[in-house]
Amino acid sequence: MSVIAVLNDIISTMFNKRYMDEIFKPQELHSKKAMRTVFDRLAHASIMRLNAASMDKLYDLMTMAIKYQVTLCSQPRDLLLVTLNHLDGIRAMVHNQPIVISTLDSLYHSFMDLYGKMQYGELQTVRQCLLTFFQDMHVRVSIFLKEGQQNQSGRFVLPRGGTVPMGSQVPGKIVLYDQTGEVRQRKQFHPGSTYKVAQKEGSLDLTGDRVTKLGCNMYSTHKPSETTTSGVESKKTSNHRTLTQAELSTPDPLAKAQLDLLSHLIGSGSASKTSFRINLFNNDEEEENYVSPVANQIQQEGTEFVEIDARKRTKDKYLDRVMGEMNISGGGASGDDDLLDLMDQA
């Protein structure tokens, strides 16, 4: 049950009413330092602890994931759908927690009251502002590289061709009119890539089909379906599908799914294992050598960090106990258990 406690702690801290009221006030873009501080606090809102290097890595992962989503929005309205995908994902994690659900509901309404009412042009400015924040961050993320979504230079791979935004025409046509508005000439040209028209617009309702997969759990693609009932169907769904109701409906898969999500939130985990696995670094050496490009950049901007040397291994009885609680499958401290290592280092 500690896992659910961790999730609830983080989610209720993140969506704390006072904090949300602040977030919805008109304000300048956060500095990188402020954003990092917020994220540190959020990550440490529960009993879970991350050492500095892991925190750096988690922060880089998070910023690059959001950068990816904002970058690939095909039109400004997609920003809303991406955010709703985030909220849908959180909702699926806490679906049996009525208090958290009601917090999410009111958050949805505040969000739609402000951003849902913005015109295309305003959302366009919001996106430009966000992309200014993410400008020059080129951390390479293993899942993006593996999925072919990022190239070795750290730039995201952009689709060439594909579906154009809702309401747009595919490139390739020129129509000329005379002074009375009659069509005078129609011409085609080859656009160079193959495009198709969008068929469906993403829903901005409390629940609904967002159409875009941006903002869905990007790790779910590695997760084989656990439920036999929806097995066939789930194979047909998109790679970026978030957890379905079916996967969450039975107690056992639920616990697994939540563990999985939490571990996925932090690093690339494997769903086939029942143990709590947070895999931030392959080995100690890699961790020692990890220098966060973003943290580095923040430091170059004249910020001093409180250095917490979390790389030295010290045993902590409290954490051992926490770990015992978190190990729901009773797998114990097997050599493969990366979370144990991680907590050990905290």
Place this chain on the structure above:
Amino acid sequence: MFAKQKSINGQVSASMLHNNLAVNFKSAKNSLLFVHKSAAHLLCKADAVKDFPDCEVTADGHIHRDVVCKVPSANQQISYVLILQADWVELTHGNMLVLATQKGIKMYDELGSTLIHWHGFGAGGESIVFTKGIASVGGRTICIGSSSGQIIAFSVSARGEIVKFEEYVAGHKHSITAVAAEGDKLVSADENGDIVIHRHVDGTSFKLEHTVPGRGIPCNTLAVWKNLIVAENSYYVQIFIRYSNGELRLYSLSNGILLGVIDAHALSINAVHIAKDSGRCVSVSEDSYVRVWEFQSGSSLEVSHLFAESITDHQLVGARFLDAAGTSFAVTAYDSSEIFVFNQP
């Protein structure tokens, strides 16, 4: 048609903005600039070295300088202000560099070394939160679009040393996104896609001539071109262009009538520019494509698609021809310091 040349290293990355590349045609130094966050990043040809003895010349023969926009904030600290557009404007005395920002308008000499005028917001009770769209009309007037929907007009003295605020030109109900001028015509577009044509009367006042209603989608970039081929009816045929979500629309500058629609790009178009002498038009989009069109204004407008190339994994934000004939052009991309150059061999 066009071949990609060796890129110019811009040293810093271009921001995600519309029209994020400018070329100073008048200067023999053929300077380029693009916006990087709170700085206008200028590249001058190496022969400007006498103007900047402290600057180093890079291997590709450029001097790089940043014109940074910062203002004093409340607690005695300096705060950096995001620039939304930077461009050179052509005036009778020479060119000036204009920065349209979140907090005000900055006007410099063409090298960006001397600040000539600063127009901050809020002082006169203005409810402006940003400016966007830079143009000059009649050689003595600078026009800047604002978020309040007004165009802010400034007059410039004969030798360019004094800039004076003149008036707010009304006509838009939404935030202005782009401004362009040709002859005595001033064209402006806004976040609703509305386009307004003003005529600059006697070099002093603006008369609203036409309004083309939009469809709720912003028009972010404009180009106006006076076709020098004399049309059958013996007057200049003038057109201008706007985009909506990948579309280029062609209108008559004289009466605002729609002349053509081009389904040009898959995603939003961030910049268009027309080469004055040839009627070639370059457009760039977030879909990674740069396209070149050719307009011919005989008795009626003709449009053809001349060239397209995708710059892989780059969302393009700026494009300008490097000569009036349209035989070479440069392109910038979000989050990239590379300036892509294309030449007609």
